[in-house]
Amino acid sequence: MGPEGSGWARRKVRAVVLCPQSPRSPPAFAHAPILRGPDSGRVSRPSWARWFPGHPGLHFPAGLPLGWKALLAKSEVISFPVVQLHLNRTAMRASQKDFENAMNQVKLLKKDPGNEVKLKLYSLYKQATEGPCNMPKPGVFDLINKAKWDAWNALGSLPKETARQNYVDLVSSLSSSLESSSQVEPGTDRKSTGYETLMVTSEDGITKIMLNRPTKKNALNVEMYHEIMHALKAASKDDSAITVLTGNGDYYSSGNDLTNFTDIPPGGVEEKAKNGAVLLREFVGCFIDFPKPLIASGQCPALGHLPSPSLGYSIAVYASDRATFHTPFSHLGQSPEGCSSYTFPKIMSPAKATEMLVFGKKLTAGEACAQGLVTEVFPDSTFQKEVWTRLKAFAKLPPNAMRISKEIIRNREKEKLHAVNAEECSVLQGRWLSDECMNAVVNFLSRKSKL
Ligand SMILES: CCCCC/C=C/C(=O)SCCNC(=O)CCNC(=O)[C@H](O)C(C)(C)COP(=O)(O)OP(=O)(O)OC[C@H]1O[C@@H](n2cnc3c(N)ncnc32)[C@H](O)[C@@H]1OP(=O)(O)O
Numbered sequence: 001m002g003p004e005g006s007g008w009a010r011r012k013v014r015a016v017v018l019c020p021q022s023p024r025s026p027p028a029f030a031h032a033p034i035l036r037g038p039d040s041g042r043v044s045r046p047s048w049a050r051w052f053p054g055h056p057g058l059h060f061p062a063g064l065p066l067g068w069k070a071l072l073a074k075s076e077v078i079s080f081p082v083v084q085l086h087l088n089r090t091a092m093r094a095s096q097k098d099f100e101n102a103m104n105q106v107k108l109l110k111k112d113p114g115n116e117v118k119l120k121l122y123s124l125y126k127q128a129t130e131g132p133c134n135m136p137k138p139g140v141f142d143l144i145n146k147a148k149w150d151a152w153n154a155l156g157s158l159p160k161e162t163a164r165q166n167y168v169d170l171v172s173s174l175s176s177s178l179e180s181s182s183q184v185e186p187g188t189d190r191k192s193t194g195y196e197t198l199m200v201t202s203e204d205g206i207t208k209i210m211l212n213r214p215t216k217k218n219a220l221n222v223e224m225y226h227e228i229m230h231a232l233k234a235a236s237k238d239d240s241a242i243t244v245l246t247g248n249g250d251y252y253s254s255g256n257d258l259t260n261f262t263d264i265p266p267g268g269v270e271e272k273a274k275n276g277a278v279l280l281r282e283f284v285g286c287f288i289d290f291p292k293p294l295i296a297s298g299q300c301p302a303l304g305h306l307p308s309p310s311l312g313y314s315i316a317v318y319a320s321d322r323a324t325f326h327t328p329f330s331h332l333g334q335s336p337e338g339c340s341s342y343t344f345p346k347i348m349s350p351a352k353a354t355e356m357l358v359f360g361k362k363l364t365a366g367e368a369c370a371q372g373l374v375t376e377v378f379p380d381s382t383f384q385k386e387v388w389t390r391l392k393a394f395a396k397l398p399p400n401a402m403r404i405s406k407e408i409i410r411n412r413e414k415e416k417l418h419a420v421n422a423e424e425c426s427v428l429q430g431r432w433l434s435d436e437c438m439n440a441v442v443n444f445l446s447r448k449s450k451l
Pocket residue numbers: 012013014015215216217219220251254255256257258259276277279280303304305306328329332334337444449450451
């Protein structure tokens with residue numbers, strides 16, 4: 001079926017990829033060339049699409065290793081429909097109808113999302129409907145209109161369709177975070193800090209960093225990696241006593257966003273793998289160096305690599321009896337990261353760590369607690385109440401004493417952890433260039449596999 005076929009129109013859209021090079025950079029798709037979609041007018045084309053063969057004007061990038069070339073060439077012959085399907089689904093973006101639905105959803109929000117979010121909604125709405133800011137700048141004393149103008153103007157030349165998609169995504173995350181009371185922890189809507197992929201709040205001596213891409217199961221796209229690092233650095237300097245890491249929605253996290261693999265820079269996949277290793281090393285380094293008590297609070301399944309740093313370096317891990325812990329590195333043709341190759345065998349036992357890290361065994365919260373990875377498990381129904389009562393009590397303890405105690409517990413290991421992190425990232429850099437990894441990613445993206 002061709003791109004204009006009705007099957008295309010009915011398929012769901014996949015996430016588009018962000019570019020890893022610059023911290024807090026705008027999404028790569030904001031600058032991508034344009035394709036025409038069946039029901040959404042002009043839609044941006046994912047930058048990775050040009051590396052897939054079989055489409056007019058698509059070619060192999062310079063520096064593509066033989067293994068990948070062979071695989072891509074093979075997919076041209078035997079799996080062309082898969083690649084075609086994926087391109088099409090990605091190319092389709094939020095339709096006018098999705099946008100209108102989102103506008104109606106905003107009116108139905110039961111809680112005020114706060115001024116910062118409202119400004120974001122306003123600016124995305126204006127950009128989506130009128131394009132770049134076209135109003136004269138209000139005077140300095142016209143505070144409200146000036147704030148609105150600033151927010152809209154800050155979107156620069158973001159394409160209308162990207163603004164429309166971002167608006168729909170934002171409303172969707174707001175709906176799930178503000179409306180789902182069982183998932184929302186105290187303090188969630190008190191302070192929004194302008195992050196795209198996180199909700200960060202600070203209250204009662206506790207800074208809470210909540211992963212906030214519930215529709216993508218909190219998969220870590222490149223922006224989220226940078227935002228988590230930014231939030232951790234800010235939390236290490238703020239006046240809170242403890243920091244809590246948690247996830248919004250029905251997954252704590254689904255690990256690395258596998259679409260990260262599809263945004264190939266001009267230097268080819270080798271440059272991509274190198275950038276990924278640099279990013280991961282810096283990301284894990286932030287956890288190693290984080291000076292305050294860090295508590296991971298997981299009510300839901302955690303998958304992939306966020307569990308590794310969270311489990312390895314948190315001073316405490318609280319889980320509900322619904323949570324599971326899964327590090328399926330081999331399934332994805334990858335290898336352990338987040339220092340899990342060092343911390344897991346120490347915390348659990350080499351044999352149990354092998355089951356988890358090599359064979360990808362998924363642990364229930366109870367099993368993870370019995371293995372020492374999780375501090376305590378609570379019933380799902382009372383999880384939030386019990387954990388937050390405890391956290392609030394911890395946050396009243398003298399902060400300097402807690403910081404110094406953490407330091408003395410962890411500092412002897414710091415150098416070792418940084419060395420392990422560097423080694424793991426270097427091994428992973430090689431794995432990302434392997435056919436095993438490429439196959440696993442293609443299988444997920446083409447919907448042939450899930451974990
Ligand atoms: C800097 C580099 C670091 C490298 C080291 C990292 C290693 C890892 O993290 S390994 C782990 C990678 N993660 C995965 O392989 C998980 C893949 N996801 C799944 O298997 C499933 O999505 C699921 C089991 C997590 C949930 O299944 P289900 O409840 O059926 O939900 P959907 O599959 O429909 O997911 C909804 C939506 O979210 C997208 N999504 C989920 N996880 C990811 C992901 N990791 N990467 C990209 N996208 C993800 C999924 O594609 C769906 O999107 P839409 O189709 O657009 O609705």
